[in-house]
Amino acid sequence: MTSHRPAAVIIMAAGQGTRMKSATPKVLHEIGGRSLVEHAVVTARALAPDYLVVVVGTGRELVEAHLAEIDPDVRTAVQEQQLGTGDAVRVGLTAAPGISGAVVVTSGDVPLLQAETLHELVAEHDKSGNAVTVLTARVPDPTGYGRIIPGEGGSVAGIVEHKDASPEQRQIDEINAGIYVFDAETLRDGLSRITTDNAQGELYLTDVLAIAKGDGKRVGAYVTEDAMQTEGVNDRVQLATLRAELNRRTLDTHMRAGVTVVDPDTTWVDQTVQLEQDVTLLPNTQLHGATTVASGATIGPDTTLTDVQVGEGATIIRCHGSGSVIGANASVGPFAYLRPGTALGANAKIGTFVETKNTSIADGAKVPHLTYAGDATIGEGANIGAGTIFANYDGVNKWPTTIGRHSFVGSNTVIVAPRTVADGAYIAAGTALTEDVEPGEIAVARGKQRNIAGWVARKRAGTKTAKAAAEATKDGAQSDTGEKAQREAGS
Ligand code: UD1
Ligand code: MG
16 A cells, blocks of 8 residues: 555645634645545645645644644644635745655645545556646536646646636536646645636636646546545534435444444444444443444443543443443443543443542442542442542642452441542441441441430421321331330341
8 A cells, every 4th residue: 555655645734724713724624524625634744745834824833733632743834825725836946845655635625535445546657657647526516626627638728716717617527626736846846837817816826737738748537436535524514414424334344343333323433432343332431532432332322522531341331421431331320420540340230310529439339329539549349329429629739549359338428538448348327427447347327316206296387297107107106116126126
């Protein structure tokens, strides 16, 4: 695949993107978990060029910062004024001085373009010995695009922009995708000769083709059958259309690789997500970022995971999670909120209405209901009762809590951190825990129960409650004591 390495790829991304009507530069808008320009960079990288140059202009500080994050080896070239695509490429070449050989030019707003298609374009360019090869597509509605003017013997005579085209030329349905391979010398020479003598008063890159042709050089087209790959984003309607198409393609790839997607229309999976065979995605599932899901796991319905690693056979139902690791055969949800730093062991459980943050729950441990666990380390096989709160924040600092192996925390416990509960310890239900607990101990910290006989009859006379009490004690205090004695004997 790398036998056709170009000397440079230049990605044009300096344009305004006026029709996006956004404070964010157009190429930073996202689909499928990547910015538009990141899609272009990832695709260009696959060609392994000596230079990868992005031409920036509008919002350049933001775009440059983003590029430094996603691919620090990208060079940027600043186009101060957007004088046209010809000017953009001229600026781009200054970041790849003195190169010879093939120069690929693409756009920062064509996110569905596949590396495979670029490889084919470059291979075609090399094979045919062209000075310029342009990627084209035949489309039902070519309005707005540059049209391919045919030359003799299947060659290209030039490209005419829609605004400059005659009515006859506008009938041509083969369009310029805006993606090209140029011989470096031909490109430099052509760019030095283009003018603004056209309908838009811009320096058109496309004019280089007719100049090369006029010099007797070979100019050709490579037609792709998959026109969607050449579609650009100009407004947010196209952004949504291409997002849906990209998602559809991503899901198709996963399904062909053995993933069950019950409802592709409501399932969104970023390009960066990895799914193993026999994963099942239920409706309304969104998987983002560096999320990975191992074989046999079931995600959804109604689940959003960002940067979450899910182990083999795990089940995650109605969950919002990020920055977490879920062990093999573990179970999460329904209705769980996993915040960054959550680590759930194998066969462990985070249940219903549970929020976790920076908390590790070892193998086989369970946090089944109505709990907040923050900054906690929960040992193997421990059980955290319903309604337990790890009070990790004192208003100034965050403090940790450790719960030992096979320890048992009773329901409605509040653990005032920092706290250590040893292996094999108990905490009684309703405890406000302010002291550490040693192995084998049970900690009890709650008011002692006091029952006041006859209170209902005295204080709530005439109520249904009082009536029920009277009915229940019809035979007087005797049956009451009798029941109590029975209870005590039975337990
Ligand atoms: C361009 C082509 C057209 C083709 C279409 C495909 C030209 C003259 N026309 O038209 O034949 O059918 O793409 O989508 O090239 N840019 C800069 N600096 C500039 C101007 C543009 O960096 O000064 C960038 C834009 O950010 C964009 C790309 O170049 O990424 C294309 O520019 P755009 O204005 O969208 O060109 P089109 O009119 O669509
Ligand atoms: Mg465009």
